[in-house]
Amino acid sequence: MRVDIWSDIVCPWCYIGKARFERALAAFEHADEVEVEFHSFRLDPSAPEEPEPLLDALADKYGMSAEQARAADAGARANAEGEGLPFTSERSHANTFDAHRLLHLARDRGLQHEAVDTLFRAYFGEGADVFGRDALVGLAEKAGLDADEARRVLDGRQYADHVEDDTEQARALGATGVPFFVVDERYGVSGAQPADVFAQVLEKAWEEKE
Template sequence: MTVEIWSDVVCPWCYIGKRRFEAGLAQFAHHDDVEVVWRSFELDPNAAPSGAGQGEYAARLASKYGRTVEQAQGMIDQITATAAGEGLDFRFDLARPGNTFDAHRLLHLARAHDVQDALKERLDHATFTEGSPPSDHDALRVLAREVGIPGEEVDAVLASDRYADAVRADEEQAREYGINGVPFFVIDQRYGISGAQPAEVVTQTLEKAWSDRAPITVVATGDADSCEGDACAI
């Protein structure tokens, strides 16, 4: 079973959703048979690089949603408390904006090295707990190396447009699915979970998807030739 997760590294609900998904997956009897693939989704494809347009997070949030700074701070306090309930330490006082396209490219590189989930976790933690700038190449280089990706490969990706097509393909697939918010979980290309749902919802959906996996229906039988075991191996 494959679970594809559309997410961004500057999305607080995506990090909360990751924790809830992990908790739900842990309760799923067939968790060892689940492959998790992180897919790219940019909340703001036009975001400036990290370091530009800095300012208080509450002020940026208020401007984006047409709220007062006090109302925005209330939203921040609420989501910080929710994150704490999932064991996450959100530090919005340190959080910095920035374009995430290169981070997504590195996540595709990480998948090639079987450390995609590790890099996703490291990027989320760096953004929301450490205040790491999400588009800064020096910061990204350190995080990618920490999870075991060879430095020369990280440098090669950051110095080129490698995996740019893969990021855009993920985003095009999201549009085809009608995904306009993240996190969004797609199970075996058949079942979807929108948002950071509770762990029990994740478990229930995984169980349904597993039970609905139809066995192969044989529609042609007879004496047609076939290979069995190593009887006709070459």
């Protein structure tokens, strides 16, 4: 059975939703027969390439006050910590296009899950740079990718079409935001749902498949 997940590397609810889904999958009787693939979806394609403080970016994008931006991030932090995930508010915000291109390289090299984990943990757990070329090359190497190959990809335009195609596919499926999960090409689950919701969908999809 196949599960497709659309997410953005700087989306806290994608980080949380991934953990909740994985908790459900770990308890699923047929987990070893489930193939999971991540797809690109940029929440803010117009974000600048140069990083800016996250809370400033939230306030500007959504018309929030500084206090509202802090409260929104605190809510995400509470949910992340409830899943046992490291989470810092000392993060920057910028365009994630190159990070997504890197994830497509990782998929082709059989290291997509390692790369997704590495980027999420670096960004949310450490407040690390996941935007600059040098930073991304270092993270790619940490995930098991060849640093020289990662740099060649990031210095060019390789996988740019893959990122755009993923987004168009998500929109064609009716996704307006992420995380967005599609189980067995039939059941869509939107948002960072509780683990038991994912468990129910996995069971239902498996029973109907059988």
